[in-house]
Amino acid sequence: MDAKKEILIKLQQDILLWQGFKPQAAGSAEQIGLGQIEQAFPGGVFPKRAIHEFITVLPEDAAASDGFIAGLLAILMQNGAACIWVSTSRQLFPASLSTFNVEPERIIFMDVKTEKDVLWITEEALKCEGLAAVVAELNNLSLIESRRLQLAVEESGVTGFILRKDASKAASTVATARWKISPVRTENIDGMPGLGFPRWQVDLLKVRNGNPGSWILEWAGEGFEEVAPVVQETVWSEQEDRQVG
Numbered sequence: 001m002d003a004k005k006e007i008l009i010k011l012q013q014d015i016l017l018w019q020g021f022k023p024q025a026a027g028s029a030e031q032i033g034l035g036q037i038e039q040a041f042p043g044g045v046f047p048k049r050a051i052h053e054f055i056t057v058l059p060e061d062a063a064a065s066d067g068f069i070a071g072l073l074a075i076l077m078q079n080g081a082a083c084i085w086v087s088t089s090r091q092l093f094p095a096s097l098s099t100f101n102v103e104p105e106r107i108i109f110m111d112v113k114t115e116k117d118v119l120w121i122t123e124e125a126l127k128c129e130g131l132a133a134v135v136a137e138l139n140n141l142s143l144i145e146s147r148r149l150q151l152a153v154e155e156s157g158v159t160g161f162i163l164r165k166d167a168s169k170a171a172s173t174v175a176t177a178r179w180k181i182s183p184v185r186t187e188n189i190d191g192m193p194g195l196g197f198p199r200w201q202v203d204l205l206k207v208r209n210g211n212p213g214s215w216i217l218e219w220a221g222e223g224f225e226e227v228a229p230v231v232q233e234t235v236w237s238e239q240e241d242r243q244v245g
Contacts (some may be wrong), residue, residue: 034077035226040211040243041177041202048076049153050176051146051160055205059091062163066092066182069161070100071219076159077106081132084125086110086118090137099198100219119145126152128159133159139166146173176205184216199227241243 031038032046041047054069056062060226073083085092085107110121115138122136126149141149141162150194153160162175186196199218208213216227 015134032072033223034217035215035224037202037204037215037217037226040207040213042209047176048070048159049157051153051162053141053173053175053178054125054161054163055178055180056163056165058140059193060183061181062091062165064183064200065163065179067100068179068181068200068202068217069135070097070102070170071164071224072159073097073135073162074101075223076100076132076242079132079161081130083107083133083135084110084121084131085135086121086125087137088118101222105118108168115139123148124158126158127156128158129156131156131158133161135161135163137163137165139164143172143174146175150176151176174210175206177186177204177210179203180205186218197221 034046038044038046054065054066068178073090077083083106086109088111090109090111094107094109097104097107112118112121118136118138119141122138125131125134125184141164149160149162152158182201182203184199184201188196197220199216202215202217204210204212204214206217218225
């Protein structure tokens with residue numbers, strides 16, 4: 001390896017450290033079951049001690065984000081740690097979390113009156129090392145406020161999820177990753193009646209020092225599974241063939 005390449009790699013590693021990414025020891029990187037999506041992050045590892053921002057302008061996107069985050073919580077809370085979910089207008093029905101193998105009684109729901117209260121509780125909760133994650137529903141988050149939240153998770157190792165309805169100011173935060181989760185039509189299993197497993201269009205709009213992209217994921221009962229997009233085939237009639245010819 002030449003000297004210039006070594007210097008470049010060292011600078012990239014230093015930048016990651018300055019931005020809060022802690023290096024993984026050899027063989028210690030933990031995959032959390034997001035498949036190819038994890039390769040979009042530095043080192044191919046989903047960043048836990050980070051702030052993840054979800055854009056939820058539409059009600060259906062908010063519901064899809066709740067489900068996707070619930071799937072992440074099922075993995076993050078496997079060690080027995082609890083989670084805090086704080087909001088001024090929560091729509092999530094706690095019992096529905098069992099669909100994603102999350103025990104609702106292990107989540108502390110805090111329904112408060114103002115966004116100022118949400119922000120204060122979120123920052124204080126993110127400092128608690130005993131928590132697995134903190135989920136906060138916030139319409140507005142300034143650059144300075146987001147920096148405070150990021151500093152909190154870098155110290156504690158807690159994962160922060162921010163659901164935002166106001167996308168106009170999203171670019172002004174220092175979130176490590178910005179997501180947009182949209183519902184996708186489910187498919188029945190072997191022609192069985194009813195609904196299939198929850199399925200989402202997962203758009204990673206921004207990832208610090210990583211590679212944004214789009215995927216379709218499904219919660220298949222025990223974990224996430226990547227679904228190949230359906231290719232729409234065009235069927236030409238004989239008359240159209242003659243016209244083209």
